[in-house]
Amino acid sequence: MTLSLLLNWRLHLAAVILSLIAEAIGIIKIPLGPGTLLLLPLFYAFILGVLLNPHLFSATRRVMPEAVSHAAGPIILLSIMPFIARFGSTIGPAIEQIISAGPALILQELGNLGTMLIALPVAVLVLKMGRESIGATYSIAREPNIAIISDRYGLRGPEGVGVMGVYVVGTMFGTLWFALMAGYLASLDFFDPRALAMACGVGSGSMVAACSGALAGAVPAMKDDLLAFAGASNLLTYATGLYISLFIALPVAEWLYRRLRGPAREQSTVGAVDEHALAADSETDDRPEQQLGRTAIVLAVVCAVAWITNTINGASLVAAAPGMIILYVMSMLGLLITRAAPFYLPGVAWVSLVSILLTLPWFPGSGWMVEQLKAVNFLAIVTPVLAYAGLALTRREFTMFRQTGWKLVIIALLVFTGTYIGSAIVAQLLL
Structure with missing residues (x-):
């Protein structure tokens, strides 16, 4: 460009x-x-x-x-x-x-497994989704997670439809959803604000910005501390998130899917993504x-x-x-x-x-x-x-949002909720 x-x-x-x-x-x-x-x-x-x-x-x-x-x-x-x-x-x-909160910061990353523990059973048992539920629920579906699914299954299979559907929903509404969740949960006085801040470190710059910004607005007296914990958590996510997704989250999602649905490979229930939509706006700029x-x-x-x-x-x-x-x-x-x-x-x-x-x-x-x-x-x-x-x-993102179906919208919001609350619970227990 x-x-x-x-x-x-x-x-x-x-x-x-x-x-x-x-x-x-x-x-x-x-x-x-x-x-x-x-x-x-x-x-x-x-x-x-x-x-x-x-x-x-x-x-x-x-x-x-x-x-x-x-x-x-x-x-x-x-x-x-x-x-x-x-x-x-x-x-x-x-x-x-x-440093004093080190164990809580490190281990709260495991709370990200809440993505599938909440969303996968709903996708398979309630919404009767097929294997796209694996791609949709094993992570919050940001760029590194898409790369894993692309390498393992390809993006035009059901798993690829799932991860891309959640990615599109996250692109359009993820930042807002995290901001609303963080601000609302902080107002309940149930979680330690530091635990909520640690849970903001999900690996997406805009999501962590919205999430930590909402917390800073909700608890202004602790603003600097909350931003510090969220920033440290996000830094750890860059270091460990990809490996947790690859070696823990995806195998667990496969195992849980087989237990819920059976070993036979299921067909996608939401329809394939339009190949022209995938091809549109495919130009990628060099990294900064x-x-x-x-x-x-x-x-x-x-x-x-x-x-x-x-x-x-x-x-x-x-x-x-x-x-x-x-x-x-x-x-x-x-x-x-x-x-x-x-x-x-x-x-x-x-x-x-x-x-x-x-x-x-x-x-x-x-x-x-x-x-x-x-x-x-x-x-x-x-x-x-x-x-x-x-x-x-882009036109592709608007098109994919219409094509992936209402089921993936529900699942995406459950994924974001499970990720955030799961991480917050682990951090709360360790604090």
């Missing part, structure tokens, strides 16, 4: 306007039973982005051409980088607390660290978008300038290491590690950096991420 398209003024101006509107609306609290449902600015930014998406309404193509909307896809990852850096900057100062010159320019633009958005509920442009520059530098350092490292670890993981290192109490100048970063509102720099995400949804 060309640099001129990634820098298209319509895309970034739309992200700024949608984010400012969302931030101006603020947090809305809705009483719901014994708890409270929190609607955050990121929720409105996503919805507004979807409404402006040219693949949903043809009338919006005059304002947002399809090619410009397509460019929003790779920008989502870059817009997450400053948030990840801000995230990591909360871990460094709280390193002693995190492969084109550092281009990345540096685009990252500067998305940091400027976050900087402007921060003026509503954060600090003025002048006060927040040093903090945003620090986040930009941290992000670029992380991407430089990603490219130079002898082994592959996602760029967001390296960015997180860099920001943790630079804000450790014994690192020179860490106190000054932490002080400058206080002017950057955590929730404010997440809002543009969701605006870009709404604008980036």
Whole structure:
């Protein structure tokens, strides 16, 4: 994708306007039973982005051409980088607390098995689904999990239909669902907020952003601690999540499916995904660290978008300038290491590690950096991420969402719920 398209003024101006509107609306609290449902600015930014998406309404193509909307896809990852850096900057100062909670952070990863323990029996016994239930329920179906299913079964088989269906639902609604769950459960005062924060580390940047942001809004007095625990948990997920999915979750899902349905291979009950839908928008851009010159320019633009958005509920442009520059530098350092490292670890993981290192109490100048970063509102720099995400949804994702059926929508929400609550329960017991 060309640099001129990634820098298209319509895309970034739309992200700024949608984010400012969302931030101006603020947090809305809705009483719901014994708890409270929190609607955050990121929720409105996503919805507004979807409404402006040219693949949903043809009338919006005059304002947002399809090619410009397509460019929003790779920008989502870059817009997450400053948030990840801000995230990591909360871990460094709280390193002693995190070390003391070490066993809980590590073992809560096993709570992710709650995905299948809740969703798989419902899929097989209640909704009468076939083998697509394996792909749909063994994980939260983010990119590494799709790679596992693609390698093992192929994406056009029933298992592939299942994992792609949950992926599409997660892309469209996962961030919102995690934000709503986290905020609501925090309002119940049943779970330790730190346990809920650990459960946020699910391996998806936008999901952990929404989840931890909702917790920070629900329990503002513990904001820094909660962000630190969520960031540490997410970092561990990058290190261990793929192996837990491959060597534990998928074999358990196969075993449980055979016990529930029988050993015979079942046919898919939701229909095959349209091959043209799979082929559409198949272009994949190089990872950000492969084109550092281009990345540096685009990252500067998305940091400027976050900087402007921060003026509503954060600090003025002048006060927040040093903090945003620090986040930009941290992000670029992380991407430089990603490219130079002898082994592959996602760029967001390296960015997180860099920001943790630079804000450790014994690192020179860490106190000054932490002080400058206080002017950057955590929730404010997440809002543009969701605006870009709404604008980036492709025709393929809208098509697949219609084709995968209502059953996979139900299963996807059960998967997200089981993952989050399962991890929170394990963390709660260990704490």
